[in-house]
Amino acid sequence: MNIALTIAGSDSGGGAGIQADLKTFQELDVFGASVITAVTAQNTIGVSGISALHPLFVKSQLDALYDDFSIAALKTGMLFSAEMIEIVAEVLQERDWQKQAIVVDPVMIAKGGANLLQDTAIEVMRRQLLPMAAVCTPNIPEAEVLTGLRIERQEQIREAAEHLLDYGMQAVVMKGGHWQTTGEHVVDYVFMRSGERFQLHAPRIATNHTHGTGCTFSAAITAELAKGVQLRQAIITAKRYVHAAIAHPLELGRGHGPTNHFAYKKYGDRGEVTYVEG
Numbered sequence: 001m002n003i004a005l006t007i008a009g010s011d012s013g014g015g016a017g018i019q020a021d022l023k024t025f026q027e028l029d030v031f032g033a034s035v036i037t038a039v040t041a042q043n044t045i046g047v048s049g050i051s052a053l054h055p056l057f058v059k060s061q062l063d064a065l066y067d068d069f070s071i072a073a074l075k076t077g078m079l080f081s082a083e084m085i086e087i088v089a090e091v092l093q094e095r096d097w098q099k100q101a102i103v104v105d106p107v108m109i110a111k112g113g114a115n116l117l118q119d120t121a122i123e124v125m126r127r128q129l130l131p132m133a134a135v136c137t138p139n140i141p142e143a144e145v146l147t148g149l150r151i152e153r154q155e156q157i158r159e160a161a162e163h164l165l166d167y168g169m170q171a172v173v174m175k176g177g178h179w180q181t182t183g184e185h186v187v188d189y190v191f192m193r194s195g196e197r198f199q200l201h202a203p204r205i206a207t208n209h210t211h212g213t214g215c216t217f218s219a220a221i222t223a224e225l226a227k228g229v230q231l232r233q234a235i236i237t238a239k240r241y242v243h244a245a246i247a248h249p250l251e252l253g254r255g256h257g258p259t260n261h262f263a264y265k266k267y268g269d270r271g272e273v274t275y276v277e278g
């Protein structure tokens, strides 16, 4: 049984954060372990409170896992503060980070507008975490913050991705959920260090139930990597997983409802996700 780890915040509403990650791991047949960085009081309407754990207790959780388990792949989600990122990076350095596939989802702002990463943490994320990533999965606003570049035209997506690849990661997925939102399709742009590039296309689903899409996508990549799947195929399968989760909403809550983590196993992706080279 392959073990995947999520280092992220708890979403009491169950649609994003640790809860989305563990559901995704389970559905994709890996054993999920978790290190909680912060607890949020959250539902589909928004975040009403955040209580970050002490970074030393985050270290205790990581040490407890590494003293017992062999982690095949891990993802980071809500890390909240510079101190938290520093301690996570320090433990990963001590624990042979090169032997694990690391997925960095640079979570910054929840759909309801709550800030999940302090401004002072951005530079620490750039310097200490991004260089360890096998893949980083920013949405377009997150990519703008990480690179300091404006992304208004398609060629600027490539420029920003190349900037991110310079930090040392093997691949970057620029998620298109927030990009050209009037179009019929969503496109995610994948840039690999090897020079390989491809786009993932899917019909844009008219739904309010997109809470946790980014967490679910990065968790699915992590699960596939934990099973030993190559990075390109892991990204494609993850896209199919999250697309199915959006396409079959559960209609829960009064705001941005959660995606359906059961859907991929039940219905597949209906063949709606395609990829295009370049």
Ligand SMILES: Nc1ncnc2c1ncn2[C@@H]1O[C@H](COP(=O)(O)OP(=O)(O)O)[C@@H](O)[C@H]1O
Pocket: 138, 139, 140, 175, 176, 177, 178, 186, 187, 188, 202, 203, 204, 205, 206, 207, 210, 212, 213, 214, 215, 217, 239, 242, 243, 246
């Ligand atoms: N309305 C939608 N229809 C289909 N796919 C979507 C939709 N919204 C987001 N996605 C997909 O969900 C994944 C997460 O993207 P995004 O919503 O941009 O991330 P985040 O939650 O981090 O902001 C991407 O693969 C994106 O293309």
Ligand SMILES: Cc1ncc(COP(=O)(O)OP(=O)(O)O)c(N)n1
Pocket: 008, 009, 010, 011, 016, 017, 018, 040, 042, 077, 078, 107, 109, 110, 111, 112, 116, 210, 211, 212, 213, 214, 215, 216, 256
């Ligand atoms: C605890 C926690 N972590 C991450 C998020 C953000 O998740 P994301 O997948 O980006 O989805 P939205 O919040 O944008 O819907 C979160 N809300 N809570």
